[in-house]
Amino acid sequence: MTHLAIQCENLTRDFRDLRAVDGLDLEIEPGTIFAFLGPNGAGKTTTLQLLIGLLAPTAGSARVLGLDPQMDGEAVRSRIGVLLEDHGLYEELTAYDNMEFYGRLNRIPNPDRSDRIRTLLEKHGLWERRGERVRTFSRGMKQRLALARAMIARPRIMFLDEPTSGLDPGATRSVRETIRELASEEDITVFLNTHNLDEVERVSNRVGIIKGGRLLAFGSPQEVKARSSRGSVVIRTGGIPAAVMERMRNLVGVEKMSARDGEIRAVLGDGAKPSDLVQFLVGEGVAVSEVREDRASLEEVFLRIVEEDA
Numbered sequence: 001m002t003h004l005a006i007q008c009e010n011l012t013r014d015f016r017d018l019r020a021v022d023g024l025d026l027e028i029e030p031g032t033i034f035a036f037l038g039p040n041g042a043g044k045t046t047t048l049q050l051l052i053g054l055l056a057p058t059a060g061s062a063r064v065l066g067l068d069p070q071m072d073g074e075a076v077r078s079r080i081g082v083l084l085e086d087h088g089l090y091e092e093l094t095a096y097d098n099m100e101f102y103g104r105l106n107r108i109p110n111p112d113r114s115d116r117i118r119t120l121l122e123k124h125g126l127w128e129r130r131g132e133r134v135r136t137f138s139r140g141m142k143q144r145l146a147l148a149r150a151m152i153a154r155p156r157i158m159f160l161d162e163p164t165s166g167l168d169p170g171a172t173r174s175v176r177e178t179i180r181e182l183a184s185e186e187d188i189t190v191f192l193n194t195h196n197l198d199e200v201e202r203v204s205n206r207v208g209i210i211k212g213g214r215l216l217a218f219g220s221p222q223e224v225k226a227r228s229s230r231g232s233v234v235i236r237t238g239g240i241p242a243a244v245m246e247r248m249r250n251l252v253g254v255e256k257m258s259a260r261d262g263e264i265r266a267v268l269g270d271g272a273k274p275s276d277l278v279q280f281l282v283g284e285g286v287a288v289s290e291v292r293e294d295r296a297s298l299e300e301v302f303l304r305i306v307e308e309d310a
Contacts, residue, residue, distance in 0.1 A: 003066040005030045005157055005189040006051060010060035013046055013213075020046040022213035023060065028206065030156075033183050033190040035204035037197070037302060043213040044193040048159055051191070052082055065156060078106075081150035081158045081188075085165065087142055091135035095126050095145050098134060099152060106153040120148040124178065140171025147178055157189045158182055164196060172199070179203050197299045207298075209305050216305050225301050232294035233274040235264040238287040248280060265294060 006028040013021040021043045028034050036044050049055040051062055053069035053076055062069055069076045089098055096117065103113040121127040124144040134142060143163065150158060160179070164172040180203055182188040194200060200207060200221065207224050209217040217224050239262045240248075248264075249257050253272025258265050266277060278288055296304070 003030075004028060004063070005032065005065060006034075006191065007063040008047075008051075008060065009062075011047070011050060011057055011062050012059040013043075013050055013055060014058040020213050021050065021057075024210075024213070024215055026208065026215065026218070028189065028191070030189050031183055031187055032206050033179065033192065033204045034206045034208065035192045035194055035200040036208050036210060037194065037200060038210040039306060042210045044210060045161060046213075047210070048161055048191065048193055052080060052159055053077065078153070079156050081153070081155035083143075083146050083150045083159070083163055084161045087146035089134050089142060089146055089149070092133060094131050094133055095121065095137070096130040098145065099149060102149050103152050108153060116152055116154075120151055123181075124148045125174070138171070140167050140174065143167060143171065143175060144178070147175065151182070151186075151188075154186070155188060157191060159191045161193045162195065163192070164194070164199060172196075176203050197297075197302060201298050209302060211306050221298055225296055225298060232265070232267050232296060233277065234290075234292050234294045235266070235274070235277060235281070235288060236290035237262045237264065237281065238289065240264065240281070240286050241284075244281070244284045244286060247284075248277065251276070251280060 004027050006026065008024045008026040011021055011024040011026070012019065024047065036047065038044050046055065050057055051064055051069060053073040056070050064076050065079055067076050090101070093101070099117040099121065100113070103117060108116060118127065121130055124147065126141065126145055126148065129137070129141070134145065137145065147163070163179070164175050167175065176199060179190055179192065182190055192204065205220055207217070207219065207221050208215055209224070240259055245259055248254065253269045253276070254266055255269045256267040264277075268274070274291055278291055281288055
């Protein structure tokens, strides 16, 4: 049986009177790009620190590649790459020397170390700048170098904490492309802590939403959106009289409705169907030209889940 890349069972971490992670159960398959979402203070970074062995759990357990980060810390860290919000680069060293240092630290022998450094710096568009001190780099270049450094030992899992925070659109796109390549080309599992919902929809195939240390939702982005949708529908008409609109608002099962330029947007509760609205409109003499489901965006679903848990 293939090991899960990451497994948490009732994972809990307390800081005095604060429970930062509260009974977290999580299973992540190898090769997954998993995005961990939550407001500030939700428990994302604490979870990451538990998984990489920087913190010990108060209760429960975590497994990374089948290993316990506390009992088998050295073995876990030899199999993972980590990029925290502080990139941790040596700014007075050159890009190449940063990579060389970490390659030696990971006991990668030459000539494999030299080949790996060149491959990664080329992949991240930094080979021509390899001899320059890191302090002269832009924030985006530093982030790309930090990603390259985290990949040097061919990790099986990458832990990324807000990797595009503060980057311009071009640098953000470059980091996103790298994340996709990690999973597709190098068969790496990615654990991504982020606030960027657009980033999540573009790169991830699994999403977890956490608040107050508790996991509120888990699944593919499409599954999370589908489970949290409330039967939203869009109906296009040739125009609807105000009196008809008002009667429609009072139909059983219509929770929310708006109309603009002949287009009706409605949120339906349990038991109500789009066909009920169409039948009502036709009965009122309103011509209907289009009916379609209106899926909530991941941002809308995220805000709804977090607000409902308040």
